[in-house]
Amino acid sequence: MKIIENTTEFYIEENTAVAIGKFDGFHRGHQKLLGHLKQQQEKGQKSVVFTFVPSPAVFFSREPVRELSTVEEKRRIFENAGVDYLIEYPFDQRIADMDPQTYIKEVLVDRIHARCVVAGEDISYGKYGAGDYQLLENMAAACGYKVILIEKVQYQGREVSSTYVREEVGKGNMELVQQLLGTPYHVAGKIVHGKRLGRTLGMPTVNLLPPREKLLPPKGVYYSYVHLHSDTGRMPYDGKKFAAITNIGTKPTVDDSSVMGVETYIYNFDSDVYGERMEVYLLYHKRPEMQFEKVDILKAQMAADIADGRKYHRL
Secondary structure, eight states, rough: EEEEOOOSOOOOOOOOEEEESOSSSHHHHHHHHHHHHHHHHHHEEEEEEEEEEHHHEEEEEEEEOOOOSSSHHHHHHHHHHHHHHSEEEOOHHHHHHHOOOOOOHHHHITTTTTEEEEEEEOOOOOOGGBBOHHHHHHHHHHTTTTEEEEEEOOEEEEEOOOOHHHHHHHHHHHHHHHHHHSSSSEEEEEEEEEOHHHHHHTTOHHHHHHOBBBBOOOOOOEEEEEEEEEEOOOOOTTTTTEEEEEEOOOTTOOOOOOEEEEEEEEEEOOOOOTSSSEEEEEEEEEEEOOOSSSSOOOOOOOOHHHHHHHHHHOO
């Protein structure tokens, strides 16, 4: 996959099919859209995913915006899907003020050479988001492309959307989130050294610091599983899956830091994996984060959580 980033000056010579969107969370609706894009790819057109970086929501917000999918996560998704081009179009005030017709002519047609545009019903682009599906249709014949409209995916009577996923992540409803995404919600990053308290208590854990822009569910303990990936070449577990239990939070009993961390106990595992990459998939919110009067009480609770996790994972 070729990634076009940090530039508006590019040109794709081949005929392309283009999917436009934020793709935050990459839920079932996004997956449906990408499936139609792949169908066009199989007919001989190069597949292109077009998204803005930063997203308009991040650009216009005065407060930090946590996202369901980081840029790196989106790249891995589209790479694994076999997309030919990923365009991370730089979003700034000039682009925000672009006339929708100009966006279609100069970006989609002239630069991307679009012969097919795959779009959802709620697509928006151009100044004030005034460009919509109908404008794409109206300009299709004159500009030499066709439009494929993707209807919204429904789950239990509600449209599946990034907003819906975001709401449920915020509530800790990880089982419902998995239904909307088709896979458990995950947090990824490099494994870092913690305070080694878990090892001292006989319950060694692995720690990662999530990307600052990543949306996290409520603080607490989660049943989970992890995938380990080796960048150093010294780990024999590359890509393997392990049952686990995870704490998301700030460790209030032993640490007054406000830095959010992801601390995971991996069942039947005690290897040196510092510096490697880990993906933590959150399956079920067991309990909220708690502060205990004594470390001994914390140790007892951790042992109970781990025992309950064994039952959950049927270990």
